[in-house]
Every structure is written in structure tokens, then in C-alpha cells.
Amino acid sequence: MDLNPKKVTELLICLFALIISPKSFSTRSNTCVSLIPDCLLEVFSYLKDDRRTLVSCMRVNRLWCSLIAPILWSAPFKRYSLKYTPKVINTYVSLLSVKNKKFLKSLGLMIPLHTASPLLYYPKYLEVFNIVNYTVAMKEWVRNNFYFANKGWHISRAQKTLDSMMMDLIINHSSSLKKFKYVNNSEFSRADFLEKLCYSDLSLINTLEFLGHGYSHEMYFTTLPKLFRQMSKTTRNIKHLSFYFPETSVDSKLFQSPNSLMYHNQSVKDPTELDLSVAELIRSQNSLKSFCTNEFWMQCSTDLIFSSLLSHSNSLEFIKFFTLIHFDQTFFHYMKKINSLRTLEFKQFPSSSNLSQLIVPQNYLPQVQNVHCDERDVFKQVNTILRLVDHSLKKFYFRDANSVIFSTIELYCPNITHLHISLKDESIASSLNVIRKLPLISLYLDTIYYHSRSIESLLPSTLQYFGLGGSVYQYDIEQILVNAYLPNLSTMEILNLYNTNESIRKIFIKFSERFNHRLKELKLGKSLLREFISLDKKELWNTRSFKISEVRFFKYGVYEDIFGYPFYKSSEG
Numbered sequence: 041m042d043l044n045p046k047k048v049t050e051l052l053i054c055l056f057a058l059i060i061s062p063k064s065f066s067t068r069s070n071t072c073v074s075l076i077p078d079c080l081l082e083v084f085s086y087l088k089d090d091r092r093t094l095v096s097c098m099r100v101n102r103l104w105c106s107l108i109a110p111i112l113w114s115a116p117f118k119r120y121s122l123k124y125t126p127k128v129i130n131t132y133v134s135l136l137s138v139k140n141k142k143f144l145k146s147l148g149l150m151i152p153l154h155t156a157s158p159l160l161y162y163p164k165y166l167e168v169f170n171i172v173n174y175t176v177a178m179k180e181w182v183r184n185n186f187y188f189a190n191k192g193w194h195i196s197r198a199q200k201t202l203d204s205m206m207m208d209l210i211i212n213h214s215s216s217l218k219k220f221k222y223v224n225n226s227e228f229s230r231a232d233f234l235e236k237l238c239y240s241d242l243s244l245i246n247t248l249e250f251l252g253h254g255y256s257h258e259m260y261f262t263t264l265p266k267l268f269r270q271m272s273k274t275t276r277n278i279k280h281l282s283f284y285f286p287e288t289s290v291d292s293k294l295f296q297s298p299n300s301l302m303y304h305n306q307s308v309k310d311p312t313e314l315d316l317s318v319a320e321l322i323r324s325q326n327s328l329k330s331f332c333t334n335e336f337w338m339q340c341s342t343d344l345i346f347s348s349l350l351s352h353s354n355s356l357e358f359i360k361f362f363t364l365i366h367f368d369q370t371f372f373h374y375m376k377k378i379n380s381l382r383t384l385e386f387k388q389f390p391s392s393s394n395l396s397q398l399i400v401p402q403n404y405l406p407q408v409q410n411v412h413c414d415e416r417d418v419f420k421q422v423n424t425i426l427r428l429v430d431h432s433l434k435k436f437y438f439r440d441a442n443s444v445i446f447s448t449i450e451l452y453c454p455n456i457t458h459l460h461i462s463l464k465d466e467s468i469a470s471s472l473n474v475i476r477k478l479p480l481i482s483l484y485l486d487t488i489y490y491h492s493r494s495i496e497s498l499l500p501s502t503l504q505y506f507g508l509g510g511s512v513y514q515y516d517i518e519q520i521l522v523n524a525y526l527p528n529l530s531t532m533e534i535l536n537l538y539n540t541n542e543s544i545r546k547i548f549i550k551f552s553e554r555f556n557h558r559l560k561e562l563k564l565g566k567s568l569l570r571e572f573i574s575l576d577k578k579e580l581w582n583t584r585s586f587k588i589s590e591v592r593f594f595k596y597g598v599y600e601d602i603f604g605y606p607f608y609k610s611s612e613g
């Protein structure tokens with residue numbers, strides 16, 4: 041018998057359906073009636089990622105259908121799926137008015153004009169809306185439903201028209217929206233959408249990511265300030281807020297627009313409307329936990345923005361700067377006042393400020409425990425932050441470590457437990473001496489300089505996680521695993537291995553046996569995993585006691601854990 045877990049769940053649900061079938065349900069007392077939907081809801085919510093089962097359960101009866109629809113339609117653009125996503129767009133299209141459908145048809149789209157309208161109005165259940173994922177799905181749908189019979193028809197016109205209709209559909213009934221990711225897409229003007237958005241009910245939003253490229257003057261000075269001011273009146277529950285207003289970006293391509301120089305013009309004495317409205321939005325929230333931004337504000341607005349953040353100094357745990365132009369004493373001063381701050385993440389420091397003139401007080405930010413930076417060529421600023429955080433530093437993830445960083449760690453940061461670093465120079469020898477002295481639980485190393493180094497004796501025996509990126513030879517891994525004393529290691533990650541042969545599987549099994557099967561999981565890069573699995577199959581009996589799975593890349597930041605893929609990573613858009 042096929043023991044597919046999905047089938048088992050489906051079976052259980054059906055049994056459950058028989059036990060509390062609608063007939064018995066209607067004859068029972070009132071208390072039971074109200075109890076049963078609660079229980080059902082609980083069961084269904086466990087299944088929220090199992091669409092297939094939910095769809096079959098929906099057919100059981102009206103009650104089930106009305107309980108499942110909100111779950112099923114809460115995040116329809118969560119993942120792109122060839123089978124499922126077009127159906128979502130189909131359903132949304134079927135909700136458009138006949139007039140709108142006729143218009144779409146006249147633009148060359150295949151649209152059934154008179155379909156039975158769906159039982160429920162699905163857009164009102166939307167809780168998670170990622171505009172990037174939706175846009176991909178919508179464009180794809182238009183491509184697949186477009187007639188090429190008439191030369192006068194343009195696919196992009198059909199996409200733009202459908203987009204604006206869909207946006208209306210979504211924002212007219214947006215009152216369930218909790219998580220909203222907005223990214224300006226240069227192909228579609230969403231100026232109308234943003235205008236209308238301020239009249240929608242956004243009161244439940246808890247995660248807002250608002251990122252753009254190349255906004256117009258009007259957008260900056262009128263539309264966005266109006267939207268944020270309106271939100272600060274109606275929306276109180278934002279926990280995670282991320283802004284990127286690209287006029288201040290150091291990207292020279294974006295520097296062309298007429299008002300971009302304004303952000304660096306020190307003689308501007310008044311905050312812009314955007315500065316004021318963002319500060320108001322921040323201040324109006326009950327308790328912000330995460331805040332991410334570029335330094336988009338006028339220099340004269342620095343106090344305005346930071347003091348609005350200080351109103352969250354008992355809840356704000358995570359701050360990320362996509363850009364931080366004024367990395368200076370003032371900045372340190374504000375960070376110090378945010379008592380709840382635990383994690384700082386940085387991307388770029390486009391500043392020309394003279395770091396050697398900075399006074400760096402020791403242990404100045406004792407509340408901060410984690411520092412993350414996923415960039416290169418910013419080690420000087422990161423080094424300064426390390427000195428500010430000092431003894432309290434626990435997690436340090438940095439893509440661009442070097443010997444300067446390591447001497448700072450040695451002098452100032454003896455309490456690091458999680459160190460994830462990439463080293464592009466030969467400083468690995470001196471750095472490993474530092475690593476050995478740290479009370480590390482988790483270590484990730486990415487470098488091309490392992491070869492012929494004996495790092496095994498330098499790995500702290502406290503390690504529970506060990507990851508290796510870069511160029512590693514099977515021989516080196518073997519040396520590490522045969523010689524290192526890592527009794528508590530439970531997870532190991534390896535992206536690539538060179539010069540592998542069929543003994544690769546045994547290396548890990550031997551290691552696992554040596555330490556009493558403490559190793560629970562081995563994560564391997566794609567091709568390595570394939571190799572491992574084929575060797576696994578050749579074995580006649582099962583000799584491994586740990587799980588194997590795939591690892592794709594390594595993260596240095598934590599932004600993605602909260603907001604999903606950041607806009608500047610290539611795989612999006």
C-alpha cells in the first residue's frame with residue numbers, strides 16, 4: 041500500500057468527516073454546534089500548506105467550505121506553481137464585472153463572459169500579498185490566454201489592463217491583509233493603485249515591506265506621504281516595517297532623476313513630506329519589532345526619524361540599514377537609546393565620513409547581541425560596529441572578514457557563539473587561532489584557502505553546527521572529520537567538494553559512529569547530494585543514522601527570515 045502522508049491525512053480527515061457529519065451536527069445542542077466549527081478550524085489550519093487535502097475537504101459541505109475558503113485563499117500567491125497559480129488568476133478573473141470582462145476580451149484575451157460566479161468572494165480572504173509573486177503569475181496568465189489572431193492586439197496592453205482591474209479587486213476588499221510586500225514594477229504604473237490604497241482598510245497589517253525603484257516626483261512628494269499619513273491613522277499593528285526609497289541610492293543609474301541631489305543637499309533645512317509621514321507612521325504603531333530602511337531622509341530629518349524609532353525602544357529588536365550614509369557619533373547615540381535592540385544588519389555605507397576620526401566608545405551598545413552583514417568592501421564600518429558591541433556580541437555573520445576583523449574579535453568579542461564568515465584573503469591561519477578561543481556553537485567558513493591547512497585541531501569542541509563553503513577537497517574533509525574532536529556536532533553543511541570518490545559516504549558515517557551518532561543532519565550541495573544518494577542506494581543495508589538534505593546557499597543576513605527574499609537579490613523580479 042502506498043503510504044503517502046498526504047493520503048493518510050486525507051483519509052483521517054474523511055473519517056473525521058463521517059464522525060461529525062452534518063446530520064448529527066444539526067440535531068445537537070447549541071454548545072456543540074459552536075464547538076465543532078472551532079475544532080474543525082483548528083484541524084484545517086494545520087493543513088494550510090496541504091492544498092490538495094483542503095480542496096477535497098471543501099467539497100464535503102457548506103460549513104466545511106466556509107471554514108476552508110479563508111485558509112485556502114489567504115495566501116494564494118505564496119508559491120508559484122504551474123498547476124495552481126493559473127487557477128488562482130482564473131478565479132479572480134471570474135469575479136470581474138461583465139463589462140470589464142468584455143473589455144479584456146476586446147484586447148485579445150480569452151475570457152468566458154458568463155460563468156457561474158464563485159460561491160464566495162475570495163479576494164476578501166487575502167492575508168499575504170506579495171506583489172512580485174502576483175505580477176509574475178498575472179503576466180504568465182495573460183501570455184497563456186492571449187489570441188495572436190489580430191495584429192493590433194498587444195500583450196503588454198492586456199497585461200496592464202488586467203493588472204489594474206485585479207488591483208482594484210484586491211484593494212477594494214483588502215480588510216484581511218496582514219502581510220503586504222510592495223515593489224514598484226517599472227512595467228506597470230501602480231500610481232493609481234497607490235492613490236486608492238489609502239482608502240482601503242489596512243488595519244490588520246502587521247508586516248509591511250515597501251520598496252521601490254525610480255519613483256516620480258509626485259509619488260515622493262504627494263502620493264506616498266498621503267498614503268503613510270492615512271495609514272498612521274488607521275493602522276496600528278505593524279510589527280515589521282521595511283522601507284526602501286531609492287532616490288538616495290548610491291547606484292549611479294538611479295541618480296539621474298531631478299530631485300535625487302536633494303537628499304544630499306545639506307542646505308535643505310526642512311524635512312520633506314515623505315520624512316514627516318514616515319516618522320508619523322512609525323510613531324503611530326503600537327509596538328514595532330523590526331525596522332529596515334535606507335537612509336532616504338534629508339540630513340535635517342535625522343532626529344525626526346530616529347526619535348520616532350525611540351518610541352519603540354522597548355520592542356524594537358531588529359534594525360537593518362540598506363544604506364547608511366551618516367555613520368557617525370549621532371547614529372551611535374540613537375542606537376544606544378533603543379534598549380530592546382538585539383540585532384543589527386547592514387548592507388551599504390556610501391559615506392565618505394572619516395572613520396579614523398570617530399571616537400568609538402567601548403562596550404557602547406551592550407544590548408546588541410547579533411551583527412549581520414552580507415556585503416563586501418565594508419569591513420571598516422563593520423569593524424567599528426564590532427568594537428561598539430564588544431563583549432555582548434553573540435552572533436556575527438559577515439561575508440567579508442579579514443585579519444583586521446579577526447584581531448578586533450580577539451581583543452573585543454570573546455563571547456561569540458555563532459560565527460559565520462567568508463574570508464577572501466590568506467588570513468585564515470591567524471583567524472583560526474582566534475576561532476579556537478571562542479565558545480562557538482555554530483561555525484560557517486567560506487574560503488578558498490583550506491587546502492593543506494590543518495584546521496581540524498583548531499575547531500572548538502563545543503561546535504554543534506559546522507558549515508563549509510568555498511573550495512574543499514574530499515581529502516581535506518576527511519582529515520577534518522578523522523582528526524577533529526567534535527562530540528556535540530549535530531548538523532554539518534557542505535556546499536561543494538572536489539576530487540570526490542566513492543568513499544565520500546563512509547567518511548561521514550565513520551564520523552557519526554565515532555561520536556555516538558550525535559550527527560543528526562548532513563546538508564549537501566545539489567550535486568553532492570545526488571552523489572551521496574546514489575551511493576546510499578548501492579549499500580545493501582542501512583548504515584547511516586543521520587538525515588541528508590539539500591543546502592543551496594548560505595545566508596549572512598536575517599532579513600529574509602522576516603520579510604522573504606530582499607529586492608536586491610537577483611532571483612526575484
Ligand SMILES: *[C@@H]1O[C@H](CO)[C@@H](O)[C@H](O)[C@H]1NC(C)=O
Nearest residue numbers: 117118119120168170173604
Ligand atoms: C514568493 O515566491 C517565492 C518563490 O516562489 C516564495 O519563495 C516566496 O515565499 C513567495 N513570497 C510570498 C510572500 O508569497
Ligand SMILES: *[C@@H]1O[C@H](CO)[C@@H](O)[C@H](O)[C@H]1NC(C)=O
Nearest residue numbers: 136137205208209210211212
Ligand atoms: C472598487 O471600488 C471602486 C470605488 O468604490 C469602484 O468604483 C470599483 O468599481 C470597484 N472595483 C471592483 C473591481 O470591485
Ligand SMILES: *[C@@H]1O[C@H](CO)[C@@H](O)[C@H](O)[C@H]1NC(C)=O
Nearest residue numbers: 224226230231253254255259
Ligand atoms: C516605477 O518606476 C518607474 C521607473 O523605473 C517609474 O517610471 C514609475 O512611475 C514608477 N511607478 C510608480 C508607481 O511610481
Ligand SMILES: *[C@@H]1O[C@H](CO)[C@@H](O)[C@H](O)[C@H]1NC(C)=O
Nearest residue numbers: 301302304305306307308309
Ligand atoms: C540645495 O538646497 C538649496 C536650498 O533649498 C538650493 O538653493 C540649492 O540649489 C540646492 N542645491 C542643489 C545642488 O540642489
Ligand SMILES: *[C@@H]1O[C@H](CO)[C@@H](O)[C@H](O)[C@H]1NC(C)=O
Nearest residue numbers: 391392393394395396397398
Ligand atoms: C581622517 O582623519 C585623520 C585624523 O584626523 C587624518 O589624518 C586623515 O587624513 C583623514 N582622512 C581623510 C580621507 O579625510
Ligand SMILES: *[C@@H]1O[C@H](CO)[C@@H](O)[C@H](O)[C@H]1NC(C)=O
Nearest residue numbers: 430431432433453454455456
Ligand atoms: C563575556 O566574557 C567575559 C569574559 O571574557 C565575561 O566576563 C562576561 O560576563 C561575558 N559577557 C556575556 C554577556 O556573556
Ligand SMILES: *[C@@H]1O[C@H](CO)[C@@H](O)[C@H](O)[C@H]1NC(C)=O
Nearest residue numbers: 500501502503525526527528
Ligand atoms: C556537549 O554537550 C553536553 C550537553 O549536551 C555538555 O555537557 C558537554 O560539555 C558538551 N561537550 C563539549 C565538548 O562542549
Ligand SMILES: *[C@@H]1O[C@H](CO)[C@@H](O)[C@H](O)[C@H]1NC(C)=O
Nearest residue numbers: 514515518539540541542543
Ligand atoms: C578516495 O579519495 C581519498 C582521498 O580523498 C583517497 O585517500 C582514497 O584512496 C580514494 N579511494 C579510492 C577508492 O580511490
